Amino acid sequence: MPKFDYDLITLGAGSAGVRASRVAARYGARVAVVEERYLGGTCVNVGCVPKKLFVYAAHFGEDFDDAAGFGWTVGGRDFAWPRLIENKNAEIARLNGVYRDLLEGAGARIIEGRARLLDAHTVAVGEDTYTAERILVATGGWPAVPDVPGREHVITSNEAFFLESLPGTIVIVGGGYIAVEFAGIFHGLGARVIQLYRGPLFLRGFDDDVRQALAREMGKRGIDLRFDSSVESIERRDTGDGPRFTVTLADGGAIEAGLVMYATGRRPITKGLGLEDAGVAVNEKGAIVVDEEWRTSVPNIHAIGDVTDRINLTPVAVAEGQALADLLFNPSGRSVGYDGVPSAVFSQPPVGTVGLTEAEARARYGAVDVYRSTFRPLKHTLSGRDEQAMMKLIVDSRSDRVVGVHMVGPDAGEIIQGIAVALKCGATKAQFDATIGIHPTTAEEFVLMREKAPRPAPAG
Ligand code: NDP
Numbered sequence: 001m002p003k004f005d006y007d008l009i010t011l012g013a014g015s016a017g018v019r020a021s022r023v024a025a026r027y028g029a030r031v032a033v034v035e036e037r038y039l040g041g042t043c044v045n046v047g048c049v050p051k052k053l054f055v056y057a058a059h060f061g062e063d064f065d066d067a068a069g070f071g072w073t074v075g076g077r078d079f080a081w082p083r084l085i086e087n088k089n090a091e092i093a094r095l096n097g098v099y100r101d102l103l104e105g106a107g108a109r110i111i112e113g114r115a116r117l118l119d120a121h122t123v124a125v126g127e128d129t130y131t132a133e134r135i136l137v138a139t140g141g142w143p144a145v146p147d148v149p150g151r152e153h154v155i156t157s158n159e160a161f162f163l164e165s166l167p168g169t170i171v172i173v174g175g176g177y178i179a180v181e182f183a184g185i186f187h188g189l190g191a192r193v194i195q196l197y198r199g200p201l202f203l204r205g206f207d208d209d210v211r212q213a214l215a216r217e218m219g220k221r222g223i224d225l226r227f228d229s230s231v232e233s234i235e236r237r238d239t240g241d242g243p244r245f246t247v248t249l250a251d252g253g254a255i256e257a258g259l260v261m262y263a264t265g266r267r268p269i270t271k272g273l274g275l276e277d278a279g280v281a282v283n284e285k286g287a288i289v290v291d292e293e294w295r296t297s298v299p300n301i302h303a304i305g306d307v308t309d310r311i312n313l314t315p316v317a318v319a320e321g322q323a324l325a326d327l328l329f330n331p332s333g334r335s336v337g338y339d340g341v342p343s344a345v346f347s348q349p350p351v352g353t354v355g356l357t358e359a360e361a362r363a364r365y366g367a368v369d370v371y372r373s374t375f376r377p378l379k380h381t382l383s384g385r386d387e388q389a390m391m392k393l394i395v396d397s398r399s400d401r402v403v404g405v406h407m408v409g410p411d412a413g414e415i416i417q418g419i420a421v422a423l424k425c426g427a428t429k430a431q432f433d434a435t436i437g438i439h440p441t442t443a444e445e446f447v448l449m450r451e452k453a454p455r456p457a458p459a460g
Contacts, residue, residue, distance in 0.1 A: 014041020016305030019321030058188025167258025
């Protein structure tokens, strides 16, 4: 008789938990996954996947405009938000089924309900209890809204995916990935968007040229970007046409809108899980603290993905799930490379980035060479759209290695994915230069840049 009911019980069937559980089950482990909400987690249900579908939807508006320069006359257009939501919901339901099949097909059991740890080996779900040799916490994160008067009137990205209608004017608060992406989505679908960010320039942590280029392009499209702008309070009143909101700003101004969305970061889901009963330590932000083998302060309890609040990206969570399953049930010595993780912001135009920002590279290497190019993509010579792509390479002068690559422009995410492989291989600027371009593409600019940007004058 085995000592425990399961070899592994996973809390949370998101990107991290599903990968770890199904791989562990395929290796022969007896696995159960407890999930209280939806299979596939944030990414599938209220994150990456529906967001990207919305981005496609939003892009059609400007594609119709751009078509005219190529000879097309596009007839009357009408956008039906309910149809987008309905089709998106059907696709997500299909994906929920795929995730169920993946888990069950691998031999893992899905337990529906909210899990609570009773001790280091026991999980309660409703009236039932289950024991496991190892427990994996992969409960993810949840949007956080600051304590501003009227916070009960605002929505987060969770609700944005299920709105019944698209209001004419939308205020978005925040300056990170989600705020910028939804500003582009709502604007592209026809709403007037006002984005408020508390600092001088949004996307803090990204390369400064990226931040400036994106702000310029979003501004040109007609998104009302207001930096150094903080919300004092939000009031709601009901009218015959639905709710209206007044957003009062710290500078005394006020904005009227049909919807207020906060995208001000996400917090790990660790409350109410019984972590304290099991002795699992969390940090001051509520994130589970793990070592390099994703072990918590309790050796048989592991944690991966957004609940550890490190690099909160789906592919990182998936890589951690795979690596942990390998480590526990089929050791291969492979781990997760946290350096050089590429990412994209699906703004309009999109951002793609890998490696260090210019400021980080200067701080780390001292002497760096910067190659920067800003140009109008070929498509827009005929579309007439006033859009500039910005591409940038950052090179460590001493070793000639390319240490950062950044882009704002069409297909930036698709382009940077390939460049990220080159950076993993330690590519030098000379190797970029020796690579033949594909003509005519935007991406070829990365192998054609020869002129260094002037070095900034030394301070003082
Ligand atoms: P981010 O952490 O990216 O950004 C949060 C934003 O909210 C920042 O601009 C921050 O400002 C601002 N903010 C934080 N607290 C307050 C406050 N009290 N008042 C006003 N503004 C505030 O969070 P997101 O919610 O955009 O996204 C969460 C995470 O999800 C991302 O960091 C990313 O890891 C992941 N994600 C990835 C995507 C992708 O890969 N394309 C897409 C969506 C999400 P400041 O900079 O001044 O602190």
